[in-house]
Structure formats: C-alpha cells, structure tokens
Amino acid sequence: MTNKLTNLVNQLVGQRIARVDVLRADQLMLHFSEGATLGVTWSQDGLQVQLSKPITSDASTAAHRPTKRQLDYLMFIRKYLTRYGRAPAESDIERHFMVSAPSVNQMMQMLERRGFITRQAGVPRSARICIDLDGQG
Numbered sequence: 802m803t804n805k806l807t808n809l810v811n812q813l814v815g816q817r818i819a820r821v822d823v824l825r826a827d828q829l830m831l832h833f834s835e836g837a838t839l840g841v842t843w844s845q846d847g848l849q850v851q852l853s854k855p856i857t858s859d860a861s862t863a864a865h866r867p868t869k870r871q872l873d874y875l876m877f878i879r880k881y882l883t884r885y886g887r888a889p890a891e892s893d894i895e896r897h898f899m900v901s902a903p904s905v906n907q908m909m910q911m912l913e914r915r916g917f918i919t920r921q922a923g924v925p926r927s928a929r930i931c932i933d934l935d936g937q938g
Contacts, residue, residue, distance in 0.1 A: 813837065813852075817931050819916035834916035834931045836865050867917055867932070873898075874908055875917060875934055888928040
C-alpha cells in the first residue's frame with residue numbers, strides 16, 4: 802500500500818458513515834460522523850478518491866462533540882430506544898423537553914447534519930444514534 806493510501810485508510814478506520822450522497826452516476830460522497838468527507842469518482846482511468854476535511858487530533862474531535870443540549874437530546878433518544886424499541890417521534894421529544902415543534906425539528910436536523918444521528922427521509926421514528934454516548938460529557 803502506498804503512503805498516501807495508508808494515510809487515508811488510517812484516517813477512516815473506525816469512522817461511521819453518517820450520510821452518502823450520489824452526486825452523479827459516476828460520483829458519490831461519503832460523509833463520516835467525525836467530519837471527514839470522502840469523494841469517490843469512477844472514470845476510464847480507474848477509481849479516484851479524495852478526502853476533504855481530514856480528521857486531525859484533539860481540535861477536530863472537540864469540534865465534533867455534541868453540546869450539552871445536543872447531548873440531552875441524544876441521551877433521551879437512546880433511553881427511548883432502549884425502553885420502547887423504536888425511536889421517539891418528534892412530538893415525544895417536544896413533550897419531554899417542553900419545547901415547540903419547530904425547536905425539536907431544528908435540533909433533529911442539526912443532530913443529523915453534525916453526524917450524531919441518521920434518519921431515513923419520510924420514515925417516522927427512524928432516528929439512529931451514530932456516536933458513542935458513553936464517552937461523552
């Protein structure tokens with residue numbers, strides 16, 4: 802393995818894929834929960850990959866930790882999943898935290914954007930936690 806490929810593999814080992822975007826028929830982007838993005842392009846010359854926003858040491862890790870409030874939401878989702886075997890509806894979260902529906906929706910979008918959860922579009926109660934909550938806080 803070349804040094805470049807070894808470095809790429811080392812940066813991505815153990816990372817969870819938060820989202821995959823298909824940009825064109827020959828190109829996709831893998832978004833990892835810790836912030837890295839891997840572009841993959843198929844061409845006549847072969848497979849080409851490019852890593853952007855590589856994971857560095859402590860600064861990157863700290864930037865991708867949930868805030869106290871985000872952690873509260875994540876812990877509630879985890880407890881709900883454990884107790885009921887399915888993710889909470891946004892209305893369940895709204896009642897628990899006594900906040901408005903738009904506030905819950907905004908937080909859920911933020912958690913998904915930051916790679917802390919994944920959801921399936923159009924599927925209710927599909928939230929899944931993508932980070933280790935035991936090492937947080």
